[in-house]
Amino acid sequence: MPEKDPQSARWRVARVRRRFVWEIDWNLLRTFTVIVQERSLTAAGDKLSLSQPTISNALRRLEEHLVCHLIDRSSNYFRITPAGETLYEECMAMFEIVAGLPELMEKDRNHISGHVEMAFASHVECPFLDTFLADFHKTHPRITFSTTVSSSRSAAESVLNNEAALGVFLVQEKLDELEYTLLYREHFGFFCGPTHPLFQRRISGFDELRTLDYVSFKTDELSGALAPVAALRKQEQLRGKIVGQFTNLEEVKRLIKAGFGFGPLPIHVVTPDVEAGQLRQLPPYTNPPSVDVYLVTKRTARRTRAQSTFLEALSAAIEATPLESRTYPQSVGDITPAEV
Known part of the structure; x- marks a missing residue:
């Protein structure tokens, strides 16, 4: 049944997005990025000085938060899903923006x-x-x-x-x-x-x-x-x-x-x-x-x-x-x- 009040629908979508931004742990995005770059949860843990269970838990929490599967893996298999590829691209873009913040704050x-x-x-x-x-x-x-x-x-x-x-x-x-x-x-x-x-x-x-x-x-x-x-x-x-x-x-x-x-x-x-x-x-x-x-x-x-x-x-x-x-x-x- 079509939405009777488009303005109200847009408001609800905006509210969901704001809630997502405030609730997500941004460290999960950083951990996910390192997992993709290292192509291994163990290697990502070594790079971040975190245990393998901690890395696995971070990936699980991120997937639950986004309601999608990001990485297929087993003892001898590692593949980034299409959703994971999209998220990685966006994470790298966000990191570039953050990296540029100091120069944006320059007085001169x-x-x-x-x-x-x-x-x-x-x-x-x-x-x-x-x-x-x-x-x-x-x-x-x-x-x-x-x-x-x-x-x-x-x-x-x-x-x-x-x-x-x-x-x-x-x-x-x-x-x-x-x-x-x-x-x-x-x-x-x-x-x-x-x-x-x-x-x-x-x-x-x-x-x-x-x-x-x-x-x-x-x-x-x-x-x-x-x-x-x-x-x-x-x-x-x-x-x-x-x-x-x-x-x-x-x-x-x-x-x-x-x-x-x-x-x-x-x-x-x-x-x-x-x-x-x-x-x-x-x-x-x-x-x-x-x-x-x-x-x-x-x-x-x-x-x-x-x-x-x-x-x-x-x-x-x-x-x-x-x-x-x-x-x-x-x-x-x-x-x-x-x-x-």
């Missing part, structure tokens, strides 16, 4: 304060970004930063889950929920370490590389973020045994230096290692494969004033700087190997 509105969390891939080295950060800090000295360094996949998850305001990493597959801006382009070369049989020799082609052991990144495949490197290996029939695959540049470089095999590294990143005699570049010396590194943000993210100010300034700087000036090394037409 001309000085923006706040924090920007970033998620980087392990090998990000971009002079353009370094210069921008230095200039931005001079203009906004009260905005602080922190960075988590991980694999490109983990960095994307951090942005997607609102754990980071932005990410800088290689992209294998673009997601509709994220926005991608080409930040810089880097060229990869093949390198070997001092104990490698080719370190003391000058070679001009790929013949001597074809059957040698190889060290690389897990994304060095035709469907991965390092597809240009994988395509070159296929083209030149480099079919040596893969003795190591990593997500971290430092580990790839470590095994190359140790003589496990040769492998790909960003040329501009390892130039100091080459100059120090710890690495030697191998073919190709002309037109090495290039890989794009992106600035990634979440389209629907609710940002603090500090985050918005930073991203707007960075986007403007990218748009005003030609890609040629954001390509490293900037001269790769004919790279000459170091003299022996």
Whole structure:
């Protein structure tokens, strides 16, 4: 039977909502957020210094308060329900609002304060970004930063889950929920370490590389973020045994230096290692494969004033700087190997 008094119905709905806001324990939302991020009640308890029964009870109370099921779980199974996914998104949005309260309370509105969390891939080295950060800090000295360094996949998850305001990493597959801006382009070369049989020799082609052991990144495949490197290996029939695959540049470089095999590294990143005699570049010396590194943000993210100010300034700087000036090394037409 239709409601005779729509105004009275709206009043009752508003009263229920107000009662919900005043009665709910906001700590339950924080606990739920940590459970989702850790994907484990036990791990969430460790992070919050609470016992597993306390965490379980908090989740049960929240589900009773919301009258819905948030997480399906067993001893070897963990899945967030659609309702849980929705609640997690809203919790992250609320936390962003709370995080921005100090800057809203600032008496001097001309000085923006706040924090920007970033998620980087392990090998990000971009002079353009370094210069921008230095200039931005001079203009906004009260905005602080922190960075988590991980694999490109983990960095994307951090942005997607609102754990980071932005990410800088290689992209294998673009997601509709994220926005991608080409930040810089880097060229990869093949390198070997001092104990490698080719370190003391000058070679001009790929013949001597074809059957040698190889060290690389897990994304060095035709469907991965390092597809240009994988395509070159296929083209030149480099079919040596893969003795190591990593997500971290430092580990790839470590095994190359140790003589496990040769492998790909960003040329501009390892130039100091080459100059120090710890690495030697191998073919190709002309037109090495290039890989794009992106600035990634979440389209629907609710940002603090500090985050918005930073991203707007960075986007403007990218748009005003030609890609040629954001390509490293900037001269790769004919790279000459170091003299022996």
